[in-house]
Amino acid sequence: MKGVGRDVDRAVREAVADVRVPPQTRASEARGEHAQGEPARGEHTHSEVPIPRPVVQRASVRGQILDALRTALMAGELRPGDVYSAPALGERFGVSATPVREAMQQLALEGAVEVVPNRGFRVVExxxxxxxxxxxxxxxxxxxxxxxxxxSVSVERFAELRPLAEATVRAASSGCRATYAEADRAFHRGVLALSGNEQLVQIAEDLHRRSQWPLVGGVVAELVADAAEHTALVDALIARDVDVVRGLVGRHFAG
Structure with a gap:
């Protein structure tokens, strides 16, 4: 019987050896890889409910600070030539200096501010x-x-621009330069978007921002006159009056 037991043990060991996992397969499993169609250990199957991951809000905070800084620039709250530190601005907005610094770096790329080593950021003049x-x-x-x-564009598409033009008129009447600047960019962006050229829209948007801050002038009468050109442009586009369109846009930028 002992001999039979030894024979059985030997057969079991040989059978196990035959199904031994190749080294490369073991290595793949160690990296979390698995055979096609088979979930790796710890991977969710269709019957399992995935555990929700925490949402990181840092980018959202930076975006909010960036919007707030842009508004402050256009409203004249951040004055040309003055230097502002990230910690001081962070205290003002109730956040740490990190998202402020990141937002300011973006504004530096847009040409609104310039970096002052060991001091902060100077608003460009x-x-x-x-x-x-x-x-x-x-x-x-x-x-x-x-x-x-x-x-080339249909009259119906041009008619969709009218609410954007009217929004600039309301923003101009409010006298808020920051509000008007946003409405102004939205109108021009809406018109150029009809071209279907995303690169053109992006480049034009960047140039528009650069020309807006820090705002100069911007009294209500000037803003209203500027906004009136938007509604006139929509009318000319709907009428397909190319000469009037060319003249209006040319005067718009000259002004």
Whole structure:
């Protein structure tokens, strides 16, 4: 009987050896990989309810701070030439310095502020020449695009722009420069979006932002006159009057 027992043990060991997992398979399992169609250990199957992961809000905080800083710039609360530190601004907004610093870095890329080593960020001072150059570049991009759109886009699509134009009129009447700046960008973005060229829209948006801060002038009468050109432009686009479109957009940027 002892001999029989030894024979059985030997047979079991040989059988186990035959089904031994290859080294590369073991290594794959150690990395969490598994055979096709078979869930790895710890992986959810269709019958299991996945455990929700915590949502990280850091990007959201940075985005909110970025919007707040843009509004402060356009409203003139952050004055050209002044230096602001991330910790001080963080205290003002009730957050740490990190999201403020990240938002300020984005504003630096947009040309609204410049980095001052060991101090913070200085709000840029735009001269008349720089503003004129920005207006010229915007005109070079937007005038021919709007003329082309006047010839090719349906009247119905142009009619959809009217609420955006009317929103600029209301924003101008409020006298809030920051509110008007946002409505102004939304209108131009809406018109250019009809081209279907996302790169063009993005570049034009960046140039528009650069030309908006820090805002100069911006009294109610000027804002209302600027907004009136938006509604007139919509009327001209719906009428497919190319000459009027070209003249309106050209004067819009010259102003």
């Amino acid at each position: 735009r001269g008349a020449r720089e503003l004129a150059e920005l207006a010229e570049v915007r005109a070079l991009i937007e005038v021919p695009v709007m003329v082309r759109l006047a010839r």
